[in-house]
Amino acid sequence: MVDVKTCLGNAQEKMDMAIMYLEEALAHIRAGKASTRLLDGIRVDSYGSMVPISNVAAVTTPDARSIIIKPWDKSMFRIIEKAIIDSELGIMPENNGEIIRIGIPPLTEERRKQLAKQCKGEGETAKISVRNARRDGIDALKKAVKDGLAEDEQKNAEEKLQKIHDKYIKQIDEMLAEKDKEIMTV
Numbered sequence: 001m002v003d004v005k006t007c008l009g010n011a012q013e014k015m016d017m018a019i020m021y022l023e024e025a026l027a028h029i030r031a032g033k034a035s036t037r038l039l040d041g042i043r044v045d046s047y048g049s050m051v052p053i054s055n056v057a058a059v060t061t062p063d064a065r066s067i068i069i070k071p072w073d074k075s076m077f078r079i080i081e082k083a084i085i086d087s088e089l090g091i092m093p094e095n096n097g098e099i100i101r102i103g104i105p106p107l108t109e110e111r112r113k114q115l116a117k118q119c120k121g122e123g124e125t126a127k128i129s130v131r132n133a134r135r136d137g138i139d140a141l142k143k144a145v146k147d148g149l150a151e152d153e154q155k156n157a158e159e160k161l162q163k164i165h166d167k168y169i170k171q172i173d174e175m176l177a178e179k180d181k182e183i184m185t186v
Contacts (some may be wrong), residue, residue, distance in 0.1 A: 004157045007144065009138030011161055015168045018129035022172060025122040026179045029115055033182070034104045037073040039069075044076065044083045053080055057100075069093075069100040107183070115183050123176040134165040156182060 020128040027037040036059045043050040049065045053059060056091065057080060071077055081100055094101045107115070143156045 004141070004144075004149070004153060007137055008059055008157060008160060009165065010140070012134045012164055014133035014136070015130045015164065018126045018133070019168065019175075020170060021129070022122060022126035022175060025125075026119060026175065029119055029122075029179070029183075034067050035101075036061055036067060038089060039067065039084075042083050042087045042089070044079050046076070046079075052142050053083070056080070060086045065104050067102040067104070069102070070098070071100070112183050116180050119176055119179050119183065126172050130165060130168045130172070134161055137161045 027035070028041055036054070039053045039059060042053055044053055044056060046056050053069060056073065056076050057069045060068045060070075069080060071080055077095055077097075077100065078084055081093050081095050084091070084100070084102065089102075091102050091104065094103065138158055141149070141157050141161075145151055145154050
């Protein structure tokens, strides 16, 4: 027989994963402000293995408009530079032989709207994951009724599951509102 707590715990775990996915996705969307997390998805070839830039260089943001990359090994300059150019970042790095500087240009109004739309899409994906987790939980509870769980226990568990679902959907909406505000702030 399926335990109600286990069922609710599994659903909540799936919903947590959806939130973590959304946090990660939103962190990689450039909002006109420099952030070292913009480079998280970019991998470079270091001695035969693909590693994040932060594993082969010091990455800092001295101000809101630039990211500084200081490779520990001089041979990595070209490799890092090429990886940034080939990435979806869409910014040309400047290399002066000592450091690689990435200037974050201010966003145009059109680009801001595009990024806001992208954020909404990521948020919708996360919401769908949360809804799927709720549906899977309800299905598991219905199956448990067939295995001997009391129907009123199932109804109570479904209500709890709905409250958990609502909490996560609200959290997603708050995250999207915050990111939208960050993107639209000039």
